[in-house]
Amino acid sequence: MLFRPLLALVLAFCLTFVSAPSSVSAAITDGAGDSDFVVGNERSNARFGNIVNTGRANDCPTIAAGSSGSISIGSGDTLSDICLQPTEVLVKVAPTKRKKADFAKTKIISPSNNTTIEQVFGDISSSGAFAEKGGIDFQLITVLAPNGEEVPFVFSAKDMQVDSNSSSISVGTEFKGTTRTPSYRTSNFLDPKSRALTTGVDYAQGLVALGGDDKDLQTENVKRYIDGKGQITLSVDSVDAGSNEFAGTFVALQTADTDMGSKEARDLKISGVLYGRKG
Structure with missing residues (x-):
C-alpha cells in the first residue's frame, strides 16, 4: 500500500x-x-x-541592416507594430553642488528585461503625420543615477503625434513630435505615510508641532496627478519595401516621476532601437 x-x-x-x-x-x-x-x-x-x-x-524585431527602398504613406494608411526599445537612458543631475547639472549615463535596474514599448499603432494623415491610437504604449522603468539616486519614470509613447513632412518612408526619414507622459503613481497609491490623492490620510504630521502649516511639507501632503509632455524623434535607417517594414533609432526627451508633485521632476534623454511597418 x-x-x-x-x-x-x-x-x-x-x-x-x-x-x-x-x-x-x-x-x-x-x-x-x-x-x-x-x-x-x-x-x-x-x-x-x-x-x-x-x-x-x-x-x-529588426530587418537587414542597410536595406533601402521606399514605402509610400498617405491619408487612410496606418502604421503598426511600432517598437521602441531603450538602450541608453541619461538623467540630468549635478555631479556636485558646485557644478551645473548635465545629462549622465544611468543603469536600468528595474525591470531589466521589460522596458520595450511595442505593438503601437495609429493613423497617417494626408501630410504624412502619424497619430498614435493604442498598443503597449508605456513602460514603468527605474534607473540608477551616478550619484546613487534611483530615478523612476514612465517611458511613454501615449498620444504620440509625429510628422515627417513627407509622403513616403525611406532611409533618412525623420518623424518628429510630442508624446504624453502619465504619472508614475495612480490616485490610489499610498506613500509610506499613507498619503494619496483619493485615499489615505490628508496630513501625516502633527499640526501643533508644525505651527499649523509648513510649506516644505505641503508638496508631500497634497498629492497631485501630473502629466508630462515629451519630445520624440524617430529616425529611419533601413527600409524593406517588399514587406513594408522599417527600422532605425529614436531619441526621446521627457521628465521623470515627481511622486505626485512631492519632488522636482528630473529631465531624461532616452535613446534606442526603432521598428515598425505599414498596414
Whole structure:
C-alpha cells in the first residue's frame, strides 16, 4: 500500500514527457539562430526554448541592416507594430553642488528585461503625420543615477503625434513630435505615510508641532496627478519595401516621476532601437 502513491507519482512524471508536444521538445533541443526571433514578420515563429530566460522577448524585431527602398504613406494608411526599445537612458543631475547639472549615463535596474514599448499603432494623415491610437504604449522603468539616486519614470509613447513632412518612408526619414507622459503613481497609491490623492490620510504630521502649516511639507501632503509632455524623434535607417517594414533609432526627451508633485521632476534623454511597418 505504501508504494502505490510513489508509483503513481513516477508514472505521472513519465507521462508528462511522453505527452509533451513535439514542438516543445524541438524548441528545447533545436539550436536555431537569432534570426528565428528578431527578423521582422518572422517573430511569431520564434521557438520558446530560444527565448525563455534570455531577455530576447524585450528586443525589437529588426530587418537587414542597410536595406533601402521606399514605402509610400498617405491619408487612410496606418502604421503598426511600432517598437521602441531603450538602450541608453541619461538623467540630468549635478555631479556636485558646485557644478551645473548635465545629462549622465544611468543603469536600468528595474525591470531589466521589460522596458520595450511595442505593438503601437495609429493613423497617417494626408501630410504624412502619424497619430498614435493604442498598443503597449508605456513602460514603468527605474534607473540608477551616478550619484546613487534611483530615478523612476514612465517611458511613454501615449498620444504620440509625429510628422515627417513627407509622403513616403525611406532611409533618412525623420518623424518628429510630442508624446504624453502619465504619472508614475495612480490616485490610489499610498506613500509610506499613507498619503494619496483619493485615499489615505490628508496630513501625516502633527499640526501643533508644525505651527499649523509648513510649506516644505505641503508638496508631500497634497498629492497631485501630473502629466508630462515629451519630445520624440524617430529616425529611419533601413527600409524593406517588399514587406513594408522599417527600422532605425529614436531619441526621446521627457521628465521623470515627481511622486505626485512631492519632488522636482528630473529631465531624461532616452535613446534606442526603432521598428515598425505599414498596414
